[in-house]
Amino acid sequence: MNIMKPKRMVVKVGTSTLTHPSGSLDLRSMERLVRVLSDLCGAGHEIILVTSGAIAVGVAHLGLPERPSSLRRKQAAAAVGQCRMMHIYDKLFSEYNRTMAQILLTGEDVEDPVRAEHLRGTFSALLELGVLPVVNENDSVSSAEIETGRHKVLGDNDTLSAIVASLCGADLLVLLSDIDGLYSADPRVDPGAKLLHRVTELTPDILDMAGNPGTWRGTGGMATKLSAAKIALEAGCDMVITNGARPEDLYGIVEGRETGTRFIAKRKAGDQ
Numbered sequence: 001m002n003i004m005k006p007k008r009m010v011v012k013v014g015t016s017t018l019t020h021p022s023g024s025l026d027l028r029s030m031e032r033l034v035r036v037l038s039d040l041c042g043a044g045h046e047i048i049l050v051t052s053g054a055i056a057v058g059v060a061h062l063g064l065p066e067r068p069s070s071l072r073r074k075q076a077a078a079a080v081g082q083c084r085m086m087h088i089y090d091k092l093f094s095e096y097n098r099t100m101a102q103i104l105l106t107g108e109d110v111e112d113p114v115r116a117e118h119l120r121g122t123f124s125a126l127l128e129l130g131v132l133p134v135v136n137e138n139d140s141v142s143s144a145e146i147e148t149g150r151h152k153v154l155g156d157n158d159t160l161s162a163i164v165a166s167l168c169g170a171d172l173l174v175l176l177s178d179i180d181g182l183y184s185a186d187p188r189v190d191p192g193a194k195l196l197h198r199v200t201e202l203t204p205d206i207l208d209m210a211g212n213p214g215t216w217r218g219t220g221g222m223a224t225k226l227s228a229a230k231i232a233l234e235a236g237c238d239m240v241i242t243n244g245a246r247p248e249d250l251y252g253i254v255e256g257r258e259t260g261t262r263f264i265a266k267r268k269a270g271d272q
């Protein structure tokens with residue numbers, strides 16, 4: 001197998017990996033992830049982290065009995081949770097002597113060519129400076145996903161991470177989920193479903209495999225991950241879906257080891 005070692009990569013981590021079922025931050029999981037990402041930066045990879053979790057963490061921190069149904073309350077929870085998460089990330093990255101930066105995006109930011117160009121410049125400058133950008137959707141401003149559960153331009157962090165990967169010319173996008181990869185059907189519904197190791201084309205059969213999120217904390221399920229795959233592959237960027245419970249798998253993934261499901265971009269399919 002001839003998989004190029006990625007120089008620039010985007011890693012997206014979902015709410016279910018970052019939080020306990022109560023919505024509180026899973027500190028052990030965050031610590032392991034931050035350690036691996038810091039180490040990969042030390043090994044010469046340029047990494048952008050796209051993180052979910054703001055709403056769930058805000059709901060837990062505010063002591064709300066459940067995820068609110070009103071948009072304004074969800075946006076308020078996101079504002080609280082985002083601040084909590086960044087505080088912990090910054091503390092953890094500092095332990096490994098890494099500087100991080102926060103970037104919050106809305107659909108308009110990536111749709112507008114002038115803003116997109118500024119963003120590209122900011123990401124490159126941060127990476128040149130050895131900084132690790134940490135990105136989330138600006139949920140307190142944008143209502144795209146939290147209102148509808150779907151995205152138009154952005155709206156979920158799977159799509160957001162693929163847009164960021166494409167914008168920054170990343171070689172690899174890794175989605176850390178609460179499941180090992182793409183199965184032939186949702187294993188929570190069909191226990192006989194099989195894990196797919198490699199996908200070279202998003203055929204209608206593959207797209208039909210995607211089901212809904214697994215828990216109240218997840219947003220897009222596999223459908224948004226496959227939308228992300230489409231954006232990444234069109235940008236010539238490989239994408240891997242793997243289990244966020246084992247962040248150490250990232251070491252093997254950057255070496256091209258078979259882990260989870262790897263979607264292989266066209267320019268590389270011929271090399272296999």
Ligand SMILES: Nc1ncnc2c1ncn2[C@@H]1O[C@H](COP(=O)(O)OP(=O)(O)O)[C@@H](O)[C@H]1O
Nearest residue numbers: 014177178183185186211213214218219220221
């Ligand atoms: N074909 C499929 N293969 C794997 N998981 C699937 C599939 N269809 C639906 N799912 C569901 O998608 C969930 C992962 O997405 P999601 O709940 O958004 O989590 P996360 O936020 O961790 O990405 C899985 O737990 C699983 O229940």
Ligand SMILES: N[C@@H](CCC(=O)OP(=O)(O)O)C(=O)O
Nearest residue numbers: 014015052053054055157219
């Ligand atoms: N931007 C939202 C998360 C959106 C999202 O896609 O969540 P997830 O399915 O857990 O990756 C938040 O920070 O709560």
